[in-house]
Every structure is written in C-alpha cells, then in structure tokens.
Amino acid sequence: MNFGFTQEEENIRKEVRAFFQKEATPELVKEIAENTGATGSGIGRKLVQKMGAKGWLCPTWPKEYGGLDSSETISFIIRDEMAYAGGPVSLVGATMAGPSILKFASEEMKREYLPRIARGEIEMILGYTEPQAGSDLAALEIRAEDKGDYFLINGQKMFNTHAHFAEYHWLGARTDTSAPKHKGISLIIVDMKSPGITVRPMTSIAGGKTNEVFYDNVKVPKKNVVGEVNRGFYYIMTALDFERMFPFGGVRRILDELVRYTSTTKREGKLLSKDPVIRQKIAEIAIEVEAAYTLYYQQAYMLDKGQIPNYQSSMQKVFSSEAAFRAFDVATAIMGPRGQLQRSSKWAPIDGEAELHYRWAIIEDIYGGTSEIQRNIIALRGLGLPAR
C-alpha cells in the first residue's frame, strides 16, 4: 500500500494550482456557475483552450489524439485542482464522451473528434434524459429512423446541460423499436447546427442553465453512430461510470474557507472557531473530505492498473455528493442568519459561496444517476444481491 503521491504528481498539482490561482477570476467562476459547471462559450472556453494547450484536458489520452499519455492519477489530480478553483469540472467531451469514443469508436471517429476535444475547441452535450426516461434510461423514446444513408431523428430530450452553447450532442436514440428496450438504443453524435433542432433553456435551482432539446426531422449521417448500432445502452452505462468520477475539490475548498472564516469571525464577542459545536462540525467535514478522497483516488489507482471501476464509481458518486451536501449545509448553518445571503449581496459570508453550493449539492445527489440508483448498483454489482 501507498497513499502518497510521486514527485511528478506533486509537481503537476503545484503547477495546476498556480495556473488556476491566476486564471480563476471572479468573472470566470461566475460564468462557470451560470453554465452548471460547464465552460460556456465566453472566458470559460478560452480557459479550457489554455488547459488544452498544456495537455491538461485529456492528459491520459495518447499523444496522437492530443493527450500526454499520462497516468490516470495525474488526470484525477488536475480535475481535483480545477474543482477546487471553481473551474469547469463538467467537461463532457474530455471526461465523459471522449473516453467512450476512445474506447468504442472507429479510428475515423477518434481522429475527427478527439484532438479537437483535447484542444478545448469543441464541447459536447450529454443527451440521455427524456421526460419519461430518467433513472430508467433504457425507456428513452427519441427515434432515429434508418433512412438508408442517414438517420431521421424525432423526439425530445430534457435536462441536457451544455446544449445552449456546445457544438455536438452525444445522443442516445432508439434505432430498433422491436428489440428489448436496452438493445434498441444507439449512441449518435449530432452536430447542433443541424436544421430541425430547437434548444429551450431552463434555469436550475443553482441558477445554472440546462435545456430541453427538440428534434424535428433532423437528418444525421450514419457515420456518426458511435461503435455498433443498437449497442448504445452499454456505451452509455460505461460513459456514466466515467461521469461518476466526481471531483471533490469544491468541498475541500469550503473546508479551507470555513477554517479561515471561523478563525476570523466573532459572534457575541467570541471567535466562531472556539465554539465546541462548530469545531466538531468542521472536523466532521474534514473527515468526510478525507474519506471521499480515498474513494476518488481508488478509481485512479484501478484505472492505472488497467481495471475499470464499476460499483466503485457509484460508491464515490453517492458518498461524495451526499458528503458535499452535508458540508455546504453545515457551512451555511455555521454562518447563522447570514448563511442565506447570496453572491455579491452585502454581508454575504465568503461571497455567498456556501449558499450557492448548497443549492448545487441538491442537484448533485440527482444528476449523473440519483443516490438511490447508485445504491442499487452497489448492491447488485458490488455485493451480488438478487435483482427482482
């Protein structure tokens, strides 16, 4: 066993931290938050291009596709520091669709998309959820009809974050209506400029944008199918395992902020940090942060050994997202009545960061597979309990 980082890993952490100290301006962090953790099309996009130039967006990819051929541990460190700084952690191309393309797609498709993703030139949109297909993803209905040399797509997606600015839809669509429901889905990359697509933004509880996407007779070339036709559900399940690798830097940051805040703020004449109840609560956050990191880096370790984390990703996702909620809940409560004040409001402690992330944390227990779905996966895949 070894729970330490190598010198190379420590060095890259320092480098990334210094990069973000310079780049993570209040404007950037605000833009990222408004785009639900995504880059947006403004300064966030410029930032990821700078990261891309250093190879930090997709460090583990082979050099020919724009990566650094690095270990997964390095990639996990970069994402953790990015999360700490309030950077764009929700990178669909780099961390969800891209790894799936690398694993399942044709060489032609890899060359078409991967280098552009790695440079930060294009971003993708997860196109999974529909109004009647949430946790039961295999129930999705959007139809991709085989018209000989193209697919004709009709239907609706929901909660597709990034759709208001990104270039490509990573779309799960039904290509076989007669097969069992999880065997009739294909994964298709759709250019968002295609005629017939309408995007309708919605604003989430955390103030970020997500979207409904409508397809009305949209023509998509057949070469845009990822891997094999009708195998899409399996690819999505794998891509979801990538998505669940939940960078925890944001909680580490609120812990640091809370230590600073309570050590410098008095209530009724007494420093908050001297209140025994507050000390217990902050220590508990520190403990859960450490626990979350053991699960986070376990995945990097497994990947570096050539294993694919499976229920381990679910464990990390459910533990981290729930621990994040507890942390921001405690953080806002420690601030007392001022804990409800929002970013840029007069009197908002830590510029409303805890309040904003409290709302975020409610979302995080649901998206990417709810806590309940994660526990199902742990029980069925991890412990071999019988399905009903």
Added chain:
Amino acid sequence: MDYSLSEQQEMLKKSARDFLSSESPKSLVRQMATDEKGFPPQLYNKMADLGWLGLNFPEKHGGTDASFLDLAVLLEEMGRACLPGPFFASSVISGMTIMELGSESQKQELLPKIASGQTIVTLAITEPESGYNPDKLKTNAVADKTEYLITGTKILVPYAHIANYCICTAKTSAGIALFLIDGSSSGIKLTPLKTIISDKQFEAVFNKVKVPKKSLLGKEGKVQAQLQQIMLKAAVAKCAEMVGGAQQVLEMTVDYVKERKQFGVPVGSFQAIQHHCANMLIDIDTSRFLTYQAAWKISEGLPFAKDASIAKAWVSDAYKRVTKLGHQCIGGVSLIEDHDMPLFSKGAKAAELTFGDADYHRELVAQELGL
C-alpha cells in the same frame, strides 16, 4: 498510489484467516465470556509460535521486524474473528510503549518474553474521571530515594488478572510519568468490571504500591507527547480490528439476505435491504482506506496524528452503523445471543469507546486544522 496489499501481506492475511477460523471459532469466543482467564492459553502459545506476539518488534528483541501496516493486516483478521485474549493489550499497546519509551535493558528484558507469550503486560491509563487525556489524571507517584509510591484508581485495565506487568500512568512532581509495575506487587487490588462484551477488564486500585526507580518508562515529566502518539497509534490499531469486524458483519448479512425468503422472494431483492447493504459497504471501504492510510503513514515514519484521529473518528461511528444495519437486515434471529451478530454490535460499542470516541477525535482533528 497503491491500494493493494503486498504479496507478503496477502499471505499473512490468508494464513491468519485460516488459523483463526479453525482455532478461534465464534463458539469459543462466546465460551470465553464466562471463562476465568478469558482466553485459551494454548491458543496464545500457538500465536507465539506463528511469530504474531512480537510481529512488529525488532528481530534482536524476539520479533519479526514487521511494519505497522503488517500489524494492521493481522489485526483486521483478529477483529473479524472477535479473537479474545490479551494480544492487543500486551503485544500491541504495551509492546509499542516499551519499544518507544523503554531503555535498551527494559526492551531486552521484556520484548522477547512478550513475543514468546511468557510475559503478559497490560496498560492502566483510564481513570474514573478521565479518559485518554493524560493531563487530567489523578493517580500520583511520590518519590523517595530509591522508589516511588503509587496511589490511585485505574479502570478498564485489560487482562490485569493475568498480567505480569502493568504499565501505569501517574503524576509525579515532574509531571506525567509511566511506570512498569510488577503485577505481584503488594498494594494492588483488582476488581473485575462487567463490560458490554464480557471481556476481562478490571478496576485496579493502587494503594502506596512500591515501585523501584528503574521501573520508570521513559523520562519522568517528558513522556506526554510520546504517550499521545502511542495512544493515536493504538487508536489506528483498534480501527484495523474494527474494519475486520465490520467486513465480517457485511459478509454475514449479504449471505443471509440472499437466502432468507419472505413474501416468496429473497429479502435481499428488496430495495430497502439493498440500500442498507450498500450503505454498509460504503462505510466499510471508507473505514478501511482511512485506517490503512493512517497505518501507512505510521509505517513510513510520516506525521500521522491527523490521519489517526480522522480514522478513529470515522470508524467509531461507521462500525456502529454497520452493525446496526446488520441487525436490521438479518432481523429477529440476529438478536439472540447464540447468533454471531451480537458479538460484533456489542464489540462496535466497546471499540468506539476505546482510545477515544468520535467526538474526542473530532476535537483533535479540529486542533490539527488549526481551529
């Protein structure tokens, strides 16, 4: 980063599991609750033959020079087996205290005998009005020319009835000191205490017990920082036992809910049970990683105080949650004393309260954070 055990550690784990499942079955564990000694001496001798009683002692003192991490691997298996006996008191904490504070001659004298099982040493720290914080202790040691007179009351002294020596904390004019007291000294009165797991724990009243000056362990008034480190290492060692217990509870629970049928189907197919089991696994894996992270730091000679307290705070709560859910999933049969579950659920409470509970260690974490 490496989350795997080494080949040698895997071998130690496997041989420990095989040995303990045949030599210390749960029937024996239950039997020992009413046994006068509290453990079978022949089992202890076999453990000595395996080299376990001096596992991480230096070779020149009768040990095998194993690391703290190796010890954690062995303790995890012992926790799984609910192994009764003075191993933890004698070989782990007392051995560690002697290794860290003892003079060369004390080490030479005692460590080989602890490793062979010939000598059993226990530790008397807790007092009725204080837990693990040596600042608050009341037992005192008054010095004259050649000896000290020790007076005070210690509680929860494990296996005091069979211990050849007792390492005792006391206040002297110079501050906190540690004494190695011969168990046969006059003036020591032992009273057995009834504990939640019916293990052998005693009140030890010291009434002007004469202790020669050469029995001081470490320097009078200078041991407090080292004692705190030893208590933290003991907490991590305890965590390793707890992780093993928790793992066994989960395996037992999962096996049961796959078989047990109600409403015509295995209860393990119900989502409520599945989520309980998932929560148990999350608690256990985080407990194991935090414990091994602290143990690894100890092994590597890195600063470990924060990691140790993080582990003990987390595992204290997590192990309790795991045993509570184990009862909940298995239901009625797990409530009967003949079932294995009570060994673990009661053990979780006892372990929580040993070497500092979650609140105690969270306060230490708060200090480490600079609060």
